[in-house]
Amino acid sequence: SAVKDRWTVHRTLRTQRPSLVSQLHDCIDGVLEALLISGHFTSADCDEVCLPIRTPSQKIFAIYNDNILVYLINIFFTEILQYQKKLSSSVSAHHMSLDDIYTEGQLELGQDCPDVHRTLGLEDIVSMAGTVNAEADTVLVSGEAGCGKSTLLQRLHLLWARGTALQDFLLLFPFSCRRLSSEHRELSVQELLFQHGCWPNREQGEIFQFILDHPHLILFTFDGLDELKQSFSDEQRLCCPTQPAPVHILLFNIIQGALMKGVRKVITSRPEAVGPVLKKHLSKEVLLKGFSPSGVKCFIRKHHSDPTVAAKVLESLQSNNTLLGLCHSPVLCWIVSCCHKELLNCGEGSPQTITDVYLMILEHFLQHQRSLESVGRTGWPQDYLETVLHLGQLAFEGIVTTCYIFSGTDLETCAVTEKDICLGFLIQSKDMSSTNMMRYEFLHVTMQCFFAALFIVLSNNMDRSTIPKLFELKDMRKTDHSISCFTACLPFTYQPECAFDGEARAAATKNLQITATFVSGLLSLRHQNLWLHCCPRAVRARKVRQVERCLSKGMQKHFKSIPQPVEGEKKSMHAMPAFVWLIKCIYEMQESRIAKDAMSKLEVDHLKLTYCNIGPMECTALAYVLQHLKSPIGLQLDNNSIGDVGVEQLLPCMHVCNSLYLRNNNITDEGLRKLIATGIQCDSFQKIALFNNKLTDACTQHFAHLLKNKQDFLSLRLGNNNITAEGAMQLAEGLRANNSLRFLGLWGNNIGDAGAEALAWALEGSESLVWLSLVGNGIGTAGACALANFIKNCASLEELWLTENNINRTGVECLIQALEHNIHVKSIWYQISHTFFVVGVQDWWLSV
């Protein structure tokens, strides 16, 4: 309780800090005099407070220096100011502060949690909401490169520093795994905190003891676990906070709680680097899924202080759906917004691919440089070819050796000059460690991949095996160390035994995939004129052929893995994430010939792409390629992040989908409206599954329209949405006019008695419906009796699901009576409401 009291004092002092400081600012001398007279302070104390190095604010806090917490606040205060500076400089690439541009990304729980229905906010990351393992102290925020993980952490740090969030934590230590990776000494936890965290080198012993005594008041954040060179492992245990160990071992012990148990930890990572061993030690996983459509608008408006510019950018995005889909990724949204002038000038040729977007920012930065130089130049990119090659080599060798921070020596090795740095693609790495060496990193890891790709495409002395190795995702490190061994990454590059595996390898592979995607885009026919004066035509043509061959081979490898179907079953392919990557590479090439060729060899009835991290961007690529399928398939995209924007991207391939499975994909009525408008015109489209999306009554009129106009539609599954009686009534209008639907699933909505009555009316006399699920819909006896009437008059129904409703004995008797008139029904599943006198399984399952 003593800690709690102090904590309350601390909180009060922190929240009232601004008024406290402003009130005391002008009367420090008076206060000191009063303290001296009252005997609280000696004259030595007063001298100490008035040390010339102190600012007035520091003097104020020094007056309260009789209590460790107040002392900490003093340091915090200085620290916060420094930290704010650090943050604003870390976003200096935008020439804007985080405050001005921060836009909420979409957060979702990694595991289904029935208790959490609302959308998650930043504070939920450390709250108990959605906790699956209460023993663990570590929360994981996972998401793809560029989805905003680092920015989210920076936002959390800033809010905490200002006293507006996370106020249950007295201290927050931010770490970057990228920077920790270049620490090659063995450290103890204490050294880790005071050499890599954000903390002044004073009173470490006391503060560290405080942390050990009050772990629950402390928060650590570790950004970018995927950038460690080692996969997470819980094998090597440490328990002594003063025992030195390699940094990754320290980190793993902190994450699993062997060290610093009780301290809250938030780690961020790309999904590939998260394996089952790590998952075991997580209290929960939160998925960061980029911007929502309104998030994109909000970001653009924040990014442009001039509302007319913002409106123009938004207008141009609205007219280019594909680009709008790309903007779902914050890093792409940022680039597009930065390049608004280029965007507004490019008319019809506005960007379609990720490579287009990165080329736009390359041009943007180079043109900016050119305007500064004002020397007569011929054009981009040839004027800057050398610069691009220098940066490209640095990026490429970094990707190959998993190095993301570069020392001055690394830059020299690749002939990167001061002028090259000035272009803005490299930024200074804020290294907290004791070495004061200048280090650099690319603006973003995807930018490093882009430069690596430029190097592969534009360098004339590139090893011929580079492109095949890249596409086969092979280790491209040279064994003889004849290429530069980056000093920032030492000793890793010198030690073959450090060869990474498992999740660390998977994360590094992802960067090779992104690089290969850019290589495909840069070598596409539509960009060939750009490189006319940069590399010999023949060399370029060879590289194009190599990429095409790699893509074709890669696809075939996937197709070969398709097992022969069991007799009577459909031939089905469960695609791996690498399949989606190849599809994205094909899309970047923008040549329908290549897409056609790839699809000509795919012979399946069903393509399963569940849990493949498919967002709007991937949908664009999928639709581009799948539209060339020879015959229609079932496309199963359950459990991805498609959303309304992704649905719109899928429309071009609707005509080759006989069934579309989109369970759990954040789709709303608006996305659905567009989907149906296209689907209704597609002859083969017959089944749709939309379980667990965000549909409401506003979507049912579209389904009604579909059912009325498509007399060969077979299956409609709308479980776990928000459809009420009103929606059911609208649906009933469509059902009444349809005589093809065989499966209707409405489990987990709320249609109630009125809805059930409407459906019963509509389906009465149906000759097609075989299966109906109305589980968990708040249906009572009236609804059951209406359904009984439908059963009496329906010659096709075989199975009816009515569990988890409120049907009483009377209702059940009605249903039983109806069965006496019906010889087709095989089973009706029901529960008598709130009663436990159900005897045996047979009472649940009534069979005739």
Ligand code: ADP
């Ligand atoms: P990640 O860590 O997931 O790779 P970052 O946080 O580095 O992604 O984001 C890349 C860029 O995208 C940032 O530099 C910033 O420009 C932009 N960005 C990301 N998230 C946000 C956000 N929430 N609000 C505004 N801009 C963002």
